[in-house]
Amino acid sequence: MRRHFLGAVALVAALTAGAPAVLAQPAENTIRWFSDTEPANMSPYFNSTREGVIFGFHVWDAPLYRNLQTGEYEMHLAESVRIVDDTTIELRIRDGIIAHNGDTVDARDVVATVEFALDPANQLTNLGRTRWLSGAELVDNRTVRLRTPAPFGPWQEYLTTLLVIPRASLAGGRDGMGRNPIGTGPYRVTEVSPGQRIVFERFDRYFGGAKGQPEVERLIFRRVPEANTRVAELLTGGVDWIWRVTPDQARNLKRRRGVKVASGGTVRFHYLQMDAAGRTGTEDNPFRDVRVRRAVNHAIDREGIVRNLVGEGADPLHTPCHPDQFGCVQEGITRYEYNPARARELLAEAGYPNGFTVTMGGYRERPWGEAIIGNLRAVGITANLQWSQYDAYQRATREAQLRLAYGSWGSTSLFDIANSTSYFFRGSADDLTRDPEVMALLERGDNSTDPAARREAYTAAIRRITEQAYWAPLWTFPLTYAYNAQLEFSPAPDEVPRFYRARWNR
Amino acid sequence: MLRFTLRRLLLAVVVGIAVSAIAFMLLRISGDLAIALAGEDASPADVERIREEYGLNRPIIVQYGEWLWRALQGDLGRSLFYPESVANLIVTRLPVTLSLAGMGLVIAILIALPLGIIAALKRNTWVDRAALGIAVIGQAMPNFWFGLLMIFLFGLALGWLPISGSDSFAHFIMPAITLGWFSAPVLMRLTRGGMVEVMTSDYIRTAYAKGLPARVVVLKHALRNAIVPVVALCSVQFGNMLSGSVVIETVFALQGIGYLAWEAISRRDFPVVQGILLLVALFYVVLTLLADIANAWLDPRIRRG
Numbered sequence: 001m002r003r004h005f006l007g008a009v010a011l012v013a014a015l016t017a018g019a020p021a022v023l024a025q026p027a028e029n030t031i032r033w034f035s036d037t038e039p040a041n042m043s044p045y046f047n048s049t050r051e052g053v054i055f056g057f058h059v060w061d062a063p064l065y066r067n068l069q070t071g072e073y074e075m076h077l078a079e080s081v082r083i084v085d086d087t088t089i090e091l092r093i094r095d096g097i098i099a100h101n102g103d104t105v106d107a108r109d110v111v112a113t114v115e116f117a118l119d120p121a122n123q124l125t126n127l128g129r130t131r132w133l134s135g136a137e138l139v140d141n142r143t144v145r146l147r148t149p150a151p152f153g154p155w156q157e158y159l160t161t162l163l164v165i166p167r168a169s170l171a172g173g174r175d176g177m178g179r180n181p182i183g184t185g186p187y188r189v190t191e192v193s194p195g196q197r198i199v200f201e202r203f204d205r206y207f208g209g210a211k212g213q214p215e216v217e218r219l220i221f222r223r224v225p226e227a228n229t230r231v232a233e234l235l236t237g238g239v240d241w242i243w244r245v246t247p248d249q250a251r252n253l254k255r256r257r258g259v260k261v262a263s264g265g266t267v268r269f270h271y272l273q274m275d276a277a278g279r280t281g282t283e284d285n286p287f288r289d290v291r292v293r294r295a296v297n298h299a300i301d302r303e304g305i306v307r308n309l310v311g312e313g314a315d316p317l318h319t320p321c322h323p324d325q326f327g328c329v330q331e332g333i334t335r336y337e338y339n340p341a342r343a344r345e346l347l348a349e350a351g352y353p354n355g356f357t358v359t360m361g362g363y364r365e366r367p368w369g370e371a372i373i374g375n376l377r378a379v380g381i382t383a384n385l386q387w388s389q390y391d392a393y394q395r396a397t398r399e400a401q402l403r404l405a406y407g408s409w410g411s412t413s414l415f416d417i418a419n420s421t422s423y424f425f426r427g428s429a430d431d432l433t434r435d436p437e438v439m440a441l442l443e444r445g446d447n448s449t450d451p452a453a454r455r456e457a458y459t460a461a462i463r464r465i466t467e468q469a470y471w472a473p474l475w476t477f478p479l480t481y482a483y484n485a486q487l488e489f490s491p492a493p494d495e496v497p498r499f500y501r502a503r504w505n506r
Numbered sequence: 507m508l509r510f511t512l513r514r515l516l517l518a519v520v521v522g523i524a525v526s527a528i529a530f531m532l533l534r535i536s537g538d539l540a541i542a543l544a545g546e547d548a549s550p551a552d553v554e555r556i557r558e559e560y561g562l563n564r565p566i567i568v569q570y571g572e573w574l575w576r577a578l579q580g581d582l583g584r585s586l587f588y589p590e591s592v593a594n595l596i597v598t599r600l601p602v603t604l605s606l607a608g609m610g611l612v613i614a615i616l617i618a619l620p621l622g623i624i625a626a627l628k629r630n631t632w633v634d635r636a637a638l639g640i641a642v643i644g645q646a647m648p649n650f651w652f653g654l655l656m657i658f659l660f661g662l663a664l665g666w667l668p669i670s671g672s673d674s675f676a677h678f679i680m681p682a683i684t685l686g687w688f689s690a691p692v693l694m695r696l697t698r699g700g701m702v703e704v705m706t707s708d709y710i711r712t713a714y715a716k717g718l719p720a721r722v723v724v725l726k727h728a729l730r731n732a733i734v735p736v737v738a739l740c741s742v743q744f745g746n747m748l749s750g751s752v753v754i755e756t757v758f759a760l761q762g763i764g765y766l767a768w769e770a771i772s773r774r775d776f777p778v779v780q781g782i783l784l785l786v787a788l789f790y791v792v793l794t795l796l797a798d799i800a801n802a803w804l805d806p807r808i809r810r811g
Contacts (some may be wrong), residue, residue, distance in 0.1 A: 041588065041589050120555070125544060127549075175590075224670050224718070225759060225765070228757075229757060233670060332720075391538040392538065398550060410546060423549060
């Protein structure tokens with residue numbers, strides 16, 4: 001059905017190529033943006049959607065901010081940060097931070113946020129922002145000490161996601177925060193009409209910090225689930241900004257006057273996981289054999305699939321992490337070029353001259369998965385696709401029901417392999433490899449606060465993973481945006497558009 | 507009649523509970539609510555913490571029993587994702603779906619009745635075949651495709667109608683036509699079949715023999731009898747429109763019950779799914795009841811039992 005939809009939008013865009021250009025509406029200094037998903041709860045601690053991450057960046061603030069141009073961490077809510085000991089980080093919060101309800105925000109709000117998040121009674125659903133912490137202690141009204149259960153290497157990266165919720169808002173709990181979100185960020189939420197619209201107004205008392213002062217006065221978000229409808233709205237001036245534009249839509253939109261199309265990278269990547277540990281059973285499990293895993297890697301035409309299907313902005317991937325992430329070394333790794341003949345040789349050497357049959361789980365970007373299946377079939381591996389919702393897919397991999405899993409990982413937009421490679425190779429239920437050497441190396445990297453020591457440990461881990469071909473990394477995930485050409489907007493490389501940096505050219 | 511109505515309502519409750527039990531089990535067997543709640547970037551440890559905090563590690567039968575006990579007391583619970591009660595979510599979305607289905611049904615009837623009557627009166631002529639052709643096209647064309655064609659023509663090319671949303675009456679025109687167009691063929695064929703049968707009856711011949719004008723014979727004597735099964739079907743179609751408008755709501759970004767149901771099923775937000783199921787079961791019972799009453803009014807033989 002989706003393919004028919006995509007065909008339809010191509011048709012619509014092509015047939016209307018001569019129609020009037022979109023109507024620019026910068027006069028109201030408002031950006032209307034449509035997306036396919038709407039966070040059910042506005043609070044960043046009670047939703048895990050990408051749109052929720054974007055709301056988080058616009059309505060709330062964290063102690064640190066990652067400068068996407070330099071890669072450096074800049075002070076934001078915090079005016080200074082220091083390591084007290086291996087498990088204690090001290091933050092000094094800026095003076096004069098005002099919340100959207102007029103309250104003053106200081107270190108007490110940081111403590112309250114951490115305590116709220118760590119209390120099981122509050123039933124958080126997004127635990128990623130605080131799972132690395134064990135507590136917070138107030139030193140004085142401007143100073144707070146954060147505790148970690150063990151030395152934690154990527155603490156700076158995680159301090160960019162620790163969004164501070166004003167105490168008055170925390171008192172409302174899950175539902176209160178969802179209905180009436182209060183933050184400190186560049187935009188305050190003035191209307192939450194689930195399913196209808198969410199309106200954000202520029203917060204004139206915003207302190208600025210590393211984000212700076214926003215120019216656009218108002219943001220209006222609306223969920224429009226159907227991609228073709230979003231494109232039609234863009235073409236008729238009903239919306240100013242859309243994303244997740246497919247390659248064929250992008251090709252047609254580029255021909256339109258008044259519409260700008262831009263592609264950007266993300267920290268998301270796609271991969272194939274293989275049950276090297278034999279969790280699904282060791283008997284007749286081809287993926288126990290490194291030659292089979294290498295054959296799978298040689299069988300996949302990454303360049304071809306990227307060029308023909310994935311689209312602009314994507315790159316073939318050879319590591320179990322995104323190259324932009326800290327520790328994701330590209331030097332000295334084992335790369336597997338597309339070589340079906342070599343794949344067949346390796347399979348024959350491993351005792352599978354006629355290939356084998358396996359079930360491959362998947363849950364998103366199905367056409368790309370089908371292309372992989374075609375590549376595997378060409379070398380004799382018959383992969384039967386088991387397509388499901390994300391939770392069913394994840395349960396199947398965690399409960400060792402899948403030998404081959406086609407997945408995607410967004411790293412929560414964090415630029416550190418502690419949130420990618422370590423996630424998949426440190427012995428958790430998602431680890432289909434269970435290599436003690438890799439686990440030890442990653443643990444060493446994650447638990448060190450010395451960047452050089454971390455890099456050294458991660459380098460060894462990545463080299464070992466690629467040499468053993470535990471995964472078949474596939475490609476980085478591109479994101480294509482289409483927007484009113486009068487809007488000055490730059491795609492960010494972390495899947496989080498910064499509307500507070502956008503402005504209208506009038 | 508009161509006893510009949512009460513029996514129907516009781517049946518609705520029983521059907522609702524049975525359907526909700528099956529839906530609950532299917533939802534829980536086919537996926538993992540804790541993973542859905544935690545989101546895509548959550549670690550296995552996060553998922554386990556959520557499973558424990560939300561009591562999802564308890565036996566399924568206990569979880570269902572808890573929900574059922576509250577539901578029987580009139581409390582449908584709270585959404586696991588939205589900061590709202592299930593009742594509130596349904597109440598805010600229902601007007602959109604009711605408006606859409608109501609307009610869709612009116613459009614379906616406006617298309618189906620005249621075409622069905624004309625096709626029957628001009629049986630086996632090109633008019634009949636053209637009407638049947640329209641019916642075939644209406645049923646064969648997927649409604650999402652028809653909806654996109656509508657967007658292309660009236661939204662994009664002509665710019666007459668708003669493309670998505672539910673802010674005004676104009677926003678409902680394209681979705682309602684799409685919905686009505688898809689439902690019209692079955693009503694039209696039934697109207698045509700009923701009219702063909704009735705028009706060969708003795709009392710119609712008698713009516714003509716008495717010298718009554720054709721308009722009176724067709725609209726007063728023939729249609730009144732031919733329409734009885736159409737009324738029953740209309741109630742079923744309206745129920746289908748209420749519960750099955752998810753594709754239309756998706757294409758036109760209408761935030762109604764259909765889309766809410768789809769979203770809740772995808773997320774395994776079981777209190778919302780259960781609430782909607784109960785509502786849909788209730789719809790069908792009420793609509794069937796209304797159809798029975800309407801038929802009894804139209805046909806005295808039904809009244810006399």
